[in-house]
Amino acid sequence: MAVEEVVADFADAFPFERFNKMQSAALPALLNREDNVVVSAPTASGKTALAELAICKTLAAGGTALFLAPLRALTNEKESEWERFEEMGYSVYVVTGERDLSPRRAERADILVMTPEKADSATRKHDTPRYSFITDVDCCVIDEVHLLDSDRRGAVLEVTVSRLRRLCDPRVVALSATMPNIRDVADWLDAPDETTFAFGDEYRPVPLNADVKTYSHGENAFADKYRRLYRALDLAEPHIRDEGQSLVFVSSRQDTVQAAKKARDELTERDIPMGARGDYDFHTDAAELSNDTLRQSVLDGVGFHHAGLSREDKNRVERWFKEGKIQLLFSTSTLAWGVNLPARCVVIRDTKLHDPLEGEVDMSPLDVLQMLGRAGRPGYDDMGYAWVVCDRSDADKYRRLLRDGKEIESRLAAELDAHLNAEIALGTIGDVDDVMDWLETTFYYARAQSAPEEYDAGSDLRERVSATLSELVADGFVEQDGLRIEPTRLGHLASKFYLRLETARRFADLAERCEAETGAEAGTGDGSAAIDADDLLRTVAGATEFDSVSARSDEQDAVNAVLGSEEDELDAGQRKVLAILRSGMTGTTPTELKSDAWVIRQNALRLLAALREFLDNLAPARFANLACRVEARVEHGISADAVGLTAIDGVGSGRANKLAAKGLRSPADVLKTGVSGLESAGLSEGVAEQVVANARDLPVVVVDWGEFPETIAPGDRELCEVTVANNGGGARAGLRVTVNGREMTAKPSYLGQTTLPVAVFGADADELTFTVEVTFPNRPLPPVTQSRTVRIR
Known part of the structure; x- marks a missing residue:
């Protein structure tokens, strides 16, 4: 069907002139009806055009469309692709965690592009002005809805779509690779038979020949990688010799680089003609690559692609592969979900991968099928060839996967308590009846109806959810009064930070220990040690x-x-986390731990931010301040005495270490030394001026002891007033007064000027040391302390 005839007003939105057979079959359901739509079709059959048709119908009616992309990298691609809509006068706005949100732009957008995780966050905060735009969505397109079956991300997608339907009931268009149980997804989304489509392999633009090849497994994992690489090259070689292209998927970014290096040597030894070293223009273009290894590799017709490359390098690799200048490309699985980059031959070299948080795991069946689906170039190949290289013991498993596909399962059951708590915390569930209403909006419920024996559910599903609710009440996340239920402060905090409930309980227990601690830093007076930075790190490592x-x-x-x-x-794995965090605080992570350190540190920073807020809500302010300083040290790798510098906007680890090396330790030191002193420490004039200006935004504490006595007689008592003032930027603070290490008074304050009553009394001791402590729970500034000593005469 001609695009111009079907959507004349939006013809410019499509990069082709005619819809293919699959697209034409689904067209009437998308354009002539209002029902929800579910489509499963082979990879590369043109599902993106169906998403665009649904968006066009929504725009024509003056509505707002939301496109849920499975990966953050794909949201950026859609922003680029959909400049076509921008040129037609429509606004496309990408909302991701890596960009500052502009609520004004989001509210005015015609097309919103988000990941499920970001949409989850937005729907949780829908009643705030910042995220209210999410309730204006008229159509939600779910790309790759079979991600419901993803262990790590499936439950998030499921509850987000269910919540969105409860909030504003948009039309839902769900697109997927081929899945056997499409009817379960359709039942979940209330899509009738007339708008549910299961397109088979006959709709593949290029037929696929997929099979499994085994290799001889050895004792050495490193050597096994090369055995699998040679197997992959054996499979790719005939296609490369025939001027076809091959795409080989490996398990990690580093493996793409190492495999490409080794493959170049092996292909040269096999005397396989490829590469473009005689192409002067290509040689000139390749010189612009920022990755040195890639620059050398592409000239021999071998490339690699992973998320760590710069966007410019990735774009060039993709373009050169499409143009045939790169004949052999090594990639991680990200490429399979994103760019439409087919090859005549696809080989999955690695079916197992090392996950820093999970250890060695099997590659997801969804990833395997997605990667294999990239085989066959429409318009160029009569057949696509796809291979899984695996150990003999796994061969039958992968043959079954290729033969039968993968039914989509709900992953909600494993996280049911956390997601139920989140709905209660959001207020979408207010009584016991609401719990069951919510359950029936989930894919978990729909799937359990069709396969009760697999879900151990059926008629007992309600009992299971009721038991989960009872556990939430017993563990302090929810309060129940008759049929009425409402969240506790603990429940709110667990939901806000997306914590597993065991972790939230662990954080609350630490906060209770902090609350109970009444002694000085040296001890509590009962022989137990004061809570310190290592306690916080251990609490996070044991999450x-x-x-x-x-x-x-x-x-x-x-x-x-x-x-x-x-x-x-702590067990061995948790000790590893603790070692990474403790060494990371000083920037001295051992080489052996560096491969996993970045991922573990990023997850730990999220947990430390959550722990800081738990302590801010449930314990005295000085413990939240301690968590804030620990978090900054883990993030920046800086010493304890210089961590306060990172409170200054624009001062990260590099500048903080540079200033600390010159003896500057705090924002107060920065203000005292001024611009000239910062220049002497190695900052440029412009940067120095900005750092000083930003330091002025931080609080400057001044303590006025007033008429505080120097001596007092035994048995006498004198009530004094100590004034704490802030001569800098405003800040929330915790104020505390101790005498000889015992707490007399403590209170929170938004620090402007505050008067603290202090009772001076003649005691049995020879002298009394009074200390005023000011801490900032949400800034990594060291506590400000001042003391006065009173002698007993």
């Missing part, structure tokens, strides 16, 4: 989110070198 972290044998010596070899309550 449920890190339960699956494993420590390889070569890492354990490095862990012991950081922590010592004494026994403690």
Whole structure:
């Protein structure tokens, strides 16, 4: 069907002139009806055009469309692709965690592009002015809805779509690769038979020949990688010799680089003619690549692609592969979900991968099918060839996957307590009846109806949810009064930070210990140690989110070198997390731990931010301040005495270390030394001026002791007033007065000027040391303390 005839007003939105057979079959359901639509079709059959048709119908009616993309990288691609809509006068706005949100732009957007995680966050905060735009969505397009079956992300997608339907009931258009149980998804979304389409392999633009090849497994994992690489090259070689292209998927970014290096040598030895070293223009273009290894590799017709490359390098690799200048491309699985980059031959070299949080895991069946679906170039190939290279013991498993496909399952059951708590915290569930109403909006419920024996559910599903609710009440996340239910402060905090509930309980327990601590830093007076930075790190390292972290044998010596070899309550994987965090605070992470350190540190920073807020809500302010300083040290790798510098806007680890090396330790030091002093420390004049200006925005504490006595007689009592003032930027603070290390008074304050009553009394001691402490719970500034000593005469 001709695009011009079907959507004349939006013809410019499509990069082709005619819809293909699959698109034409689904067209009437998308354009002539208002029902929800579910479409499963082979990879590369043109599902994106269906998303665009649904968007066009929404725009024509003056509505707002939301496109849920499975990966953050794809949201950026859609922004680029959909400049076509911008040129037609419509606004496209991408909302991701890596960009500052402009509520005004989001509210005015005609097309919103988000990941499920960001949409989850937005729907949780829909009643705030910042995220109110999410309730204006008229049509929600779910790209790759089979991600419902993803262990890590499926439940988020499921509850987000269910919540969005409860909030504003948009039309839902769900697109998927081929899945056997499409009817379950249609039942979940209330899509009738007339708008549910299961397009089979006959709709593939290029037929697919997919099979499994095994290799001889050895004792050495490193050598096994090369055995699989040679197997992959054996499979790719005939296609490369025939001027076809091959795409080989490996498990990690580093593996794409190493495999490309080794493949170049092997292809040269096999005397396979490829590469474009005689192409002067290509040679000139390749010189612009920022990655040195890639620059050398592409000239031999071999490339690699992963999320760590610059966007410009990735774009060039994709373009050169499409143009045939790169004949062999090594990539991670990200490419399979994103760019439409087919090849005549696709080989999955690695079916297992190392996950820093999970250890060695099997590649998701969804990823495997998605990667294999990239085989076959429409318009160029008569057949696509796809291979899984695996150990003999796994061969039958992958053959079944290729033969039968993968039914889509709900992953909500494993996280039912956390998601139910989130709905209660949001207020979308207010009584017991609402719990069951919510349950019936989930894919979990729909799937359990069609396969009750697999879900151990059926008629018992309600009992299971009721038991989960009872556990939430018993654990302090929810309060129940008859049929009425409402969240506790703990429940709100767990929901706000997306915590597993065992972790939230662990954080609350630490806050209770902090609340109970009444002594000075040296101890509580009952023989137990005061809570310090290591307690916070241990609390985070022991979080449920890190339960699956494993420590390889070569890492354990490095862990012991950081922590010592004494026994403690943490298991080996959690000790590895603790070692990464503790060494990361000083920027001295051992080489053996660096491969996993970045991922573990990023997850730990999220948990430390959550712990800081738990302590801010449930414990005295000084503990939230301690968490804030620990968080900044883990993030920046800076010493304890210089961490306060990172409170200054624009001062990260590099500048903080540079200033600390010159003896500057705090924002007050920065203000005292001024612009000239910062220039002497190595900052440029412009940067120095900005750092000083930003330092002025931070609080400057001044303590006025007034008429405070120097001596007092035994038995006498004198009530004094101590004034704490702030001569800098406003800030929330915790004020505390101690005498000889025992707390007399403590209170929170938005620090402008505050008067603290202090009772001076003649005691049995020879002298009394009164200390005023000011801490900032949400800034990494060290506590400000001043003391006065009163002698007993």
